[in-house]
Amino acid sequence: MEFNKLEIENLLEQVTDPEIPVISIRDLGILRDVKVDNNQVEVDITPTYTGCPAMSVIKQDISQVLNDAGVENVAVNLVIKPAWTTDWMTEDGKRKLREYGIAPPDPSSKVVPCPRCGSEHTELVSLFGSTACKSLYKCLDCKEPFDHFKCH
Amino acid sequence: MENQLFNYIIQHADNCLILSHRLSEWCGHGPVLEQDIAMTNISLDLLGQARMLYDYAAKVQGEGKTEDDLAYLRDAWDFKNVQLVEMPNGDFGQTIMRQFLFDTFNVTFYRELMEVSNDAELIAIADKSLKEAQYHLKWSSEWMLRLGQGTEESHTRLQNAANLLMPYANEVVIPSEADKVAAETGYGVDLNNVKAERDQLIKEVITECELDASLDGFSHTGGKTGTHTEHLGYVLAEMQFLQRAYPGLEW
Known part of the structure; x- marks a missing residue:
């Protein structure tokens, strides 16, 4: 199955902050970029605070949601620049x-x-x-x- | 030849990690719940800053090590943190004094690093960390004033903390070999500039608190070259126990 960027972004609407489960990572502004190349998907996320313990869970959740939808190759990158702001x-x-x-x-x-x-x-x-x-x-x-x- | 960029990053990574560990010791022991939470939140931020720095240091080192190897598998003489951050928590006043002396440096260091460094990775880390450090400084400054201008008891305790910790305040702005190379090469800051700005921040609060404390006295040094107080070994013994007892263990 092949997905375009918009479809991937819509799938990622399901990924929420585990500590504030009403808000998606896109709403929170930590989803920085989605790159799609054939069936290879790369997702860039950025931490709110440097020590935020939710980041590793969010990383896993992104892979899980995309894998479940049929995307096989998912890479999630943690980027710190530019620094997140509310x-x-x-x-x-x-x-x-x-x-x-x-x-x-x-x-x-x-x-x-x-x-x-x-x-x-x-x-x-x-x-x-x-x-x-x-x-x-x-x-x-x-x-x-x-x-x-x-x-x- | 020594890798001075690695040493430079490690100095500050170790500062952040060791102070983070010290603050985590307050977990469940804070004087009131809100301040227990404040100290552990600051601890978490500093751990986050340490992780970014260790991650970069591991890349710079190029030996295939990870942030965990650097945090858990080096011994006391490999740690390059200043002695201030390994000093025990003592009472709440002592913790506040130590935090204030560190926060004033952390803020001015990151601010200067963002402005002058020619290393994109260090600039990004400083940029990311500065807002956190400023928030910590707001908290520790407010507590300095509250304790310093509070009761006779709180003032006395803060004065005792100053007597103990002021001789550890300047090590962080006295250049090590790694600091000198960093400033000359351009990836690091000129500590004289940081010191000028930092001293101003400290003096203002010390004056308002009416404390008898000076930055011009004797200064302990040695942390940046791996000479530590007896306290660091105990910190590492607790922090590193699991990885030493069960090498490679993961969650």
Whole structure:
């Protein structure tokens, strides 16, 4: 079976961040390039943070999804240049994060609105959260704690 | 002839790995949950930086070794990290002081490396790592101020940490042979420039904390040529145990 680039990219929509399973690697902006040559597929991905432990799982998942679809030769390359930034996250990805309960990054805003009640009356609890890419906030109105995907 | 590019990369890879290990020792022991998580997050970032550097060092070495070989199968005298990063965690104040002294260097080093290096791989690693290092510095600076301007007890403990660690602060900006060759050849930084910028960052915070601490005193050296404090052996014994006991073991 032969696939074109678009078909491969659509297949890769199934690959999500194992720690934030609502967002695909394309939405997250870590899928950098797909090259297709006959039945040989090369996928470039880039880490969010250098020590992100999800990268090896994501690498395996990419191979798995493509192998299952009938692509036999898959190479996944880890590239670090140019360095990932949250600017590469798609608008769709940000919406999905918010719906999941994680405040998405917004470099244009100083306030981090609560993803649950929408209040802008929130405060930082800790610079570091449950994963390298998040910090911890709490909402002063609905009182819920929430994760914020840091601007990076 | 010694491979000075390899030595240059290894110096900083070892800094990142050993400090990462030290911070990981706090896992489950942090004073509050949020700071336990902060220290292990920083540990993870530094491990990531170490991995990129080891990976590149292994390529430069050209002996078919991997990042794991370099981390797990070298002995204390092969490690070229500065002595600061192997110093024990002590209390939270001591960990913060050590982190602050390292972060100020890490930020200014990566920034300078990005600007002046003629080595594409080193520039990419510095570019990737800088934002992380800046975030670490924000955290450690805030804690310096919080402890330094906090209670009498927190101030005393931070002062004790300064007394212990200031003699280890300058080794990282004193050029080794590898540093000199790196600056001359153009892939590395001029440490004098890094020192000027770094010292400024340190002095501002030290002043605000009203600590009695100077960068002009005696400085320990030796780490960059493989002479370490007695602490490094214990770090390696724990970190390398599995690979030494079961060579080649994989997950």
